[in-house]
Amino acid sequence: MKNTGDKTISIAGTQLSPQTLLQPTESIQQLLETAALYLHIPFCHTRCYYCDFNTYAGILPLREAYVRALLTEIELAGQMARTTAGEKRRSRSIFFGGGTPSLLSVAQISRLLNACFSSFAVDKDAEITLEANPGTLTQEQLFGLREAGINRLSMGAQSFSASLLQKLGRIHSPEEIVQAVSYARAAGFTSINIDLMFGLPDQTMQDWRETLERALELGLAHFSLYSLIIEEGTPFYSWTQSGKIKPGDEDLCADMYEYADELLQKAGYINYEISNWSLPGQHSRHNLTYWQNLPYIGMGAGAYSSFAGKRFSNELSPHEYIKMLKARRLPAVESEDIAPEQAMAETAFLALRTAAGLHLPTFEQRFAKTFAQFVGDRLRMVEEAGLLEHEDGWLRLSKRGRLLGNEVFMRLLPDE
Ligand code: SF4
Known part of the structure; x- marks a missing residue:
């Protein structure tokens, strides 16, 4: 991927760079004592054609049983993660990811959040993000989510082209993205991200320009831009193999990235990580946890954790996951120790991906x-x-x- 070199921008006459904006305000030893919390919600109305996440269509009736299992896992993980002094582990961020977490009711999200608050020492100003699909959000639900404590929304918008959205298998229209943002603002959300995709089959530079222009008109705090990767096992993969679709051209993809970066930087956004741009101070604390190689605990089917010198991953199947938690068993099925040299290499590798x-x-x-x-x-x-x-x-x-x-x-x- 191409990128522009100079990442320094001027705001009110002051030179700001990702370095000055992202300089941690706490010591690394303090940060290493924390754990970011990730809750995986593996439900979707339908599967988008490119998606290889651990998420399922057609299992919505499982939602309540899954939430109960997750409540048990939060409690068990809170005990497992206690400090050597026996205190609750501090957390600076919680992230509901998926899948489509907005398919849970406000009451279910609220119960999950309260469980995090009682099992972990969550900072008062913690960043609490919920991923949402624009086609699934109502005004009432957003008021409820804001009141429950969600303070950041991340929406999978992907494109403002109706025909590309259809080709991706998305269930929402461009108008629903705009409507969801306006509902979210009315509900009091100020920290809103949208994800957009480029390098899509049949996507032209003109499509991408129009998508970015419409996205910029929304005046959001944050953008995540991803180039499409065609993963094995997805409909897009078989369609590429059979010639039904053609993957986006690599050079065009690089040009799209460069165009977006220039446009966003001109508009005052900082490219603080390869795929992420934010207004000053609006970068995602949770996502930075990953890039800074800090501890995180993932809960839910298929979630990953990196904690206490180990990396582990949970049972993938929601059905099996529920069974394990009914028996009050932690659902980690794979685990590996992270050797010190590996931790050093990973820390350097991840940090070098940031601006x-x-x-x-x-x-x-x-x-x-x-x-x-x-x-x-x-x-x-x-x-x-x-x-x-x-x-x-x-x-x-x-x-x-x-x-x-x-x-x-x-x-x-x-x-x-
Ligand atoms: S909404 Fe997101 S998680 Fe669900 S199928 Fe589409 S891309 Fe995958």
């Missing part, structure tokens, strides 16, 4: 080793080739490095 890059003093505080000691001379060639740049204690990919990121990433892991 801010890797903060070297924080790396040293975290691992009691400098980045230079960890990496030795493995990055010498890519540094000499101009793929990396240093600035005030930060290491980040240069403009050229962003195009050739894999050359850098593959050198981070120590040789066997």
Whole structure:
């Protein structure tokens, strides 16, 4: 993917960069003691043709049993995650993802949130996001969600072209996106994200321009832009194999990314991570947890966790998941220890994907080793080739490095 190089923008005459905006306000040791909470809601009305998430159509009657199972998992996970002093684990963010969490009732969301509040020490100003499908939202529901404590909405808008939405198998229209945003605003939501997709079969640059222009007119706090990846097992995959659809052209896809980045930056948005742009101060705290390689606990069918030096994932099937929780068993089915060298490589890899890059003093505080000691001379060639740049204690990919990121990433892991 292409990207523009200079990420510094000027607001009210002050130069702001992702580095200054994303500088943690707490020490890394404090942040490592927290856990972001992710709750997976695996229900959808229908399956979009490109989707390979762990989500199912046709199991809506399972919702209440699933919510009860999730309530049990939250309680068990809260006990598992207690601090060495036996206190509740602090959490700075909660994220309801899916699937389509907006298919749960407000009362169900509220019960799940209250369970998080009683099993974890959730910050008073925690970021609490709910993913929603524009076609499933009502005004009343949004008032209820806001009152229940949801303070950030993330909507899968994907496109403002009615025909592309149809080709993707989405259930909403462009007008429903605009309506959902206006309902959300009326309900008091100020932190709203929409996801948009590019590199779609048959999508032209003109389609993409129009989508971005209509998206910008909404004046939202945040945009996530993703290029379509055709995953095995999806209808899009078989249609590509049979020639029914043609994947988006790679060069066009890179141009679309570059166009979007320029347009959004001109409008005052900061590209703080490869796929994410926000107005200053409106970046997603929860998503940054992943890029900063901080602990998170995923709950629900198929959810992933990275906590206490281990990575684990839950049972995928909602039916099996419910059975396990009925028996009050934690539903993790796979688990691996994260070796220190692997944790260092992953921390560097994830940070280099952000516009801010890797903060070297924080790396040293975290691992009691400098980045230079960890990496030795493995990055010498890519540094000499101009793929990396240093600035005030930060290491980040240069403009050229962003195009050739894999050359850098593959050198981070120590040789066997
Ligand atoms: S709404 Fe989202 S989670 Fe559900 S099928 Fe479509 S892309 Fe997948």
